Amino acid sequence: MNTIKKAKDATNAFTRNWANFVIKFKWPVLLATLILAIGLGSQGNMEFDGDYHVFFSKSNPELEAFDALQDKYTKDDNVIIVLSPSNGNIFTKENLTAIEELTAESWNTPYSSRVDAVTNFQHTSAVGDDLYVDDLSYETALKTEAEILKIKEKALKEPLLVNRILNEAGSVTAINITVRLPGVDLNEIPGEVTPFVRNMISDFKEKHPNFEVHTSGLIPMNTAFFESSMNDMGLTMIMLIIVIITTFILTRNIWSTLATLIIVIFSIMSAIGFVGLMGIKLTPPSSVFPTMILTLAVADSIHILVTMLQKMRKDGLNKVDALKEAIRLNFMPVFITSLTTVIGFLTMNFGDVPPFWDLGNITAFGMGMAFLYSTTTLPALMAILPVKSKVRKEEIKAHNNWYTSLGNYVVKQPVRLTIISFLVIGGLTYLATKNTFNDEFINYFDETVAFRTDTDYIRDNLTGIYNIEYSIGSGESSGINNPEYLKNLNAFEDWLNEQPEVIHVNAFSEVARRVNRSMHGDDESFYRIPDNRDEAAQYLLLYELSLPFGLDLNNQINVDKSETRVTVTVDNITSADMIAFSKKGEAWLRNNTPKPMHAIGVSPTLMFSKLGFRQxxxxxxxxxxxxxxxxxxxxxxxKNFKLGLLSIIPNVTPVLVGFGIWALYKAQINTGMVIVFGMTLGIIVDDTVHFMSKFLRARRELGYDAKQAVVYAFETVGKALVTTTIVLLAGFAVLSTSSFALNSYMARITVIIILAALIIDFILLPSLLILTSKKEAVSAQNIRESQIAFDK
Amino acid sequence: MKRIVFILTVLITLGIQAQTPEERGLQIAKAAEQADLGFNSSTVNLKMTLKNKNGQTSERSLTTKTLELTEDGDKSLIVFNSPKDVKGTSTLTFTHKVGADDQWLFLPSIKRVKRISSNNKSGPFVGSEFAYEDLSSQEVEKYTYKFIEEKGSLIVVEQDPVDPKSGYTRRLVTYNKDKGYRFEKVEFYDRKNALLKTLVYSDYKIYKNKFWRAGTFIMKNHQSNKETILKFSDYNFDVSLSEEDFTQVALKRS
Structure with a gap:
């Protein structure tokens, strides 16, 4: 007796004992697993975190650099409210008064620290010999038409307003609310800021129906993240219904359907408990875990149930014997496929994006539990439930016809099919390289999300949403008043303004120029950097003393007055262009300014741009x-090294095919799609395992040659592979309807990959099995003995 | 003075039932003003330390001269000694009991006096956590009052600024009635009525046996986690300054 045989016997004995035990103690087993599921579920605590910071690991250098910049100046989470009056002119008494009112109300936003609008813009002018700094339009209701015309003139000339707060035509304007969140409670944005802003806007719309209102900014983005997590969680219900229908069609038995439902619900409850116990905060990528677990866990139950019912219907076994046989035959396959799926999901931990760690770990845990419940609760339930079935022999035969003829078709022309397959795969692999990374976070949301359409409106009508910031140092305390520094800063500002992708530049050099001009009686020839340091410092002091609450320069100048912040607003450009642009700015500073002024570009936009590459x-x-x-x-x-190696081909090529087809479809890939290789590998490997194991069994046990063995494999597992693929496709198709692109793109490419995997397993894999077997004579002695662990 | 305080205290105690919280608040504010009456003029050196969230600091040093006036608000003159590039810059302020204060700035670099736009008093003073309105003379008329509570010698009064351009909806001031109604703590609530800052006074010393002056002000911004510390030194109540020391001409000289 060789070791393989021993192992086989041991496994058989183990699974047999397992089945006997579970069926004998069906009530205690059911009760124990019920307590386990409820116990875990009771620990469940699903909290959602919409903060974009969750996408970045603690050690992410871009995040560190950005947080350092925010610590140095101010933290700028914001809400942009964009107002478009129907008459196309901001500058009427009614419209300006409405804007002034809304600006005043905006100060009441929870955690707000600053509100910038056209009306409260701190306009600098010379009145006689004095510097006059005041709201551009204060108590607008009392102004005359002539005064309002003057305000319009001033506003449209103001570089800090135009293309940022105001469009060039003066027909669209924005109120930018800066919010400083304590970051203590997850409810700060969804529970406080967002409801307040939404209420304020709906009140405003009611009072001023002539205004069109759009909102964007980091707070609405967080809200959109938050809400898309909730929506994606809602997809679970749809998937649950699909699971019920599919299970019913496949098993044609109401009790089996009920049992399956209980198993997947137990699995999800356990996963929810895991979320609570680990303190995981759900994010859009990780909130799809229930649908994932449903999709993947249902396969375990279906395999066991289909076998059991088949044994009852086809072989006429009684319920308990059929059940025992079903467990004996499926225990190892279900274990192996669960194991590979768990491995696939756990590899997400290698990435650099925490929400995917969570997704991987939660799903892996859920799959582990699904395996446990499928092999304990399921048989216990089936033993308890009154399952009855008639013997129906004819039907099964008819089913195999299609798969048999496909098998026969393949074995006739393995060489041709191999060549064609490799050509197609090769071509698609080449195409796959044509995909480019793009993590424009606005495009994470599809057009059904108001945040996306509002943001698009703002980009089209007012300003850009993407930005890059540089903190430019002077190398000395109060060095920002050094004319040398200011001149360099001014040159950088000018250079930035010349770049085609730049929409707006906010630099301290503009303040220095503006104040200098007003200190010289608004003489345009003094719209330049002050001549000496003391002058610059004292003008700045005067200007700062003239600014009101919340509109100070602390968001632009550090405490030591040694560094200033340059904010560049850019058009919506792709991630690669964004990174290139930021590098170009850094290079300009290196080549044209002294060392202390060299700075790196940082911003949430840039962080997302680099996320895909990093991942x-x-x-x-x-x-x-x-x-x-x-x-x-x-x-x-x-138990075969060669076939193990060969399996790499059908396991890897579907991903190449998937990305190749993707190149024809979108050609842009995001962070969410990076994980699909590991994830789908764990899933599609099941097909290969099942097919190869049947092939091997036919050769080893039944002594078939390679061609006969392939036909045998088609006959025995063809249907099973198709049905599990259908369940998987249904699950990922449901996910692909998500409005959140990290999820929907991931799901869509997974659909392609799973489909490709099935085709490859039906065409290329059998062809390869035939071709490789031809060269190797199968020794007759081996045939009977080397059974594999998980044949059905 | 002590008698006045005593009488007032008696009056307040007697009047508890009859008085509304508003009346009592106003009475306390007036008592505090009364307690500090008669210092005439003073000078003091001041070191201002700005701290951001990460503990990075920046310092400014100033000298302040104050002239007490009873008809209208006090006059003050602040001279910057550092940072170097603003050395010699000075501000002159005439506080008014009613209406906006007048303020001028002397810029030594161009040897000119400029008037500061008078509407904005709520912005930060030289990048610190103090607004100009926190540092200017505390005239009774600039607020409306509401008595909140009394705990031992400490009395808490809510003060609502009259100026619509103020950065605050209200301040909660803790007076120490046994120590000449000196301020112990002020809590500032921003426009949305959220706690913005707390100012704590410490190292009090009594001058001329009557005037309590804190040696340290610590202003903590709860929203930005920034902090500003003021350290006062060399109080001088014997300088005998007059109105002539508080003119635009004097501003240039200082």
Whole structure:
């Protein structure tokens, strides 16, 4: 007796004992697992975190740099309210008065620290010999038409307003509310800021129906993240219904459907408990975990139930015997496929994006629990439930016809099919390289989300949403008043303004120029940097003393007056262009300014731009490890090194095909899609395992040649593979309806990959099995003995 | 003076039932003003330390001269000694009991006096957590009052600024009635009525046996987590300054 046989017997004995035990103690087993599921579920605590910071790991250098900049100046989470009056002119008494009122009301926004609008813009002018700094339009209701015309003139000439707060035509304007969140409570934005702003806007619209209102900014983005998490969680219900329908069609048995439903609900409850116990805050990517678990866990139950019902219907076994047989035959396959899925999801931890760590860990845990429940609760339930079935022999035969003819078709022309497959795969692999990373976070949301359409409106009519910031140092305390520094800063500002992608530049040099002009009786020739340091410092002191509450320069100048902040608003450009632009700015500073002024560009936009690349780099290692681990599991499971190696081809190529087709479809990939290799590998490997194991069984046990073995594999697992693929496709198709692109793109490409995997397993894999077997004579002695662990 | 305080205290105690919280608040504010009456003029050196969230600091040093006036608000003159590039810059302020204060700035770099736009009093003073309105003379008329509570010698009064351009909806001032109604603590509530800052007075010393002056002001901004510390030194109540020391001409000289 060789070791393989021993192992086989041991596994058989183990699974048999397991089945006997579970069925004998059906009530205690059911009760114990029920207590486990409820116990875990009771620990569940689902909190949602919409803060964009969650997408970045603590050690993310871009996040560190950006937080450092915000600490140095002020933290600028904001709400932009964009107002478009129907008459197309901001500058009428009614419209300006309305804007002034809304600006005043905006100061009441919870946690607000600053409100910038056209009316409260701090306009600088010379009155006689004095510097006069005041709201551009204060108590507008008392102004005359002539005064309002003057205000219009001033506003449209103001570089700090135009293309930021006001469009060039003076027909669209914005109120920018800066919010300083304590960051103590997750409810700060969804529970306080957002409801307040929404109420304020609806009141405003009611009072001033002639205004069109759009909102954007980081706070609405957070809200959109938050709400899309909730929506995606809602997809769980749709998936649940699909699970019920699919299970019913496949098993044609109401009790089986009920049992499956209980298993997936137990699995999800356990996963929710895991979320609570680990203190995970849900984010859009991780909030899809219930749908994922549903999709993946249902396969375990279906495999066991279909076998059981088949044994009852086809072989006429009684319920308990059929159940025992179903567990004996499926225990190992379900274990192996669960294991590979868990490995696939755990590789998400290699990435650099925390929400995907959560998704991976929650789903992996849920899958582990699904395996447990499928092998305990499920048989216990089925033993308890009054399942009855008639013997129906004819039907099964008819089913196999289609798969048999497909098998026959393949075995006739393995060489041709291999060549065609490789050509197609090769072509698509080439196309796959044409995909580019793009993590424009506005495009994370589709057009059904108001945040997206509002933001698009703002970009089209007022200003850009993306920005880059540089904190430019002078190298000395109060050095920002040094004319040398100011001149360089001014040159940088000018250079930035010349760049085609730039919409607006906010630099301290503008303040220095403006104050200098007003100190010289508004003489345009003094709209330049002051001549000496003391002058610059004293003008700044005077200007600062003239500013009102909340509109100070602390958001632009650090406490030591040694650094200032340059904010560049850019058009919506792709991630790659954004990174290139930021680098260009950094290079300009290096080449044209002294060392202390060299700075790196930072901003949330830039952080997202680099996220995909960072994720891809870090996931690369994870994917390789997943591939090696899963291949090893396969080699062990199949007890065949060569086939284990061969399995790499049908396991890897679907991903290449998927990205190749994606290049034809969108050609842009985001951070969410980086994880699909590891994830789908764990899923699609099941097909390969099932097909190869049947092939091997036919050769080893039944002594078939390669061609016959392939036909046998088609006959035995063809249907199972198609049905599980349908369930998987349904699950990911549901996810692909998400309004959040990190989820919907990931789901869409997964749909393509899973479909490609099935086709490859039906066309290329059998062809390869035939071709490789031809060269190797299968020794007859081996046939009977080397059974594999998980044949049905 | 002590008698006045005593009489007032008696009056307040007697009047508890009859008085509204508004009346009592006003009475306390007046008592405080009364307690500090008669210092005539003073000078003091001041070191201002600005701290941001990460503990990075920046310092400014100033000298302040104050002239007490009873008809109208006090006059004050502040001279910057550092940072170097604003050395010699000075501000002259005439506080008014009613209406906006007048303020001028002397810029030594161009040797000119400029008037500061008078509407904005709520912005930060030289980048610190103090607004100009926190530092200017505390005239009774600039607020409306409401008595909140009394705990031992401490009395808390709510003060609502009269100026619509103020950065605050209200301040909660804690007076120490046994120590000449000196301020112990002020809590500032912003326009949306959220706690913005707390100012704590410490290292009090009594001058001329009557005038309590704190040696340290610590202003903590709860929203930005920034902090400003003022350290006063060398109080001098014997300088005998007059109105001539508080003119635009004097501003240039200082």
């Amino acid at each position: 891809a780099d870090s996931m690369f290692k994870g994917n390789i490890i997943a591939l090696i681990l899963i291949s090893i599991v396969l080699m062990l499971a199949l």
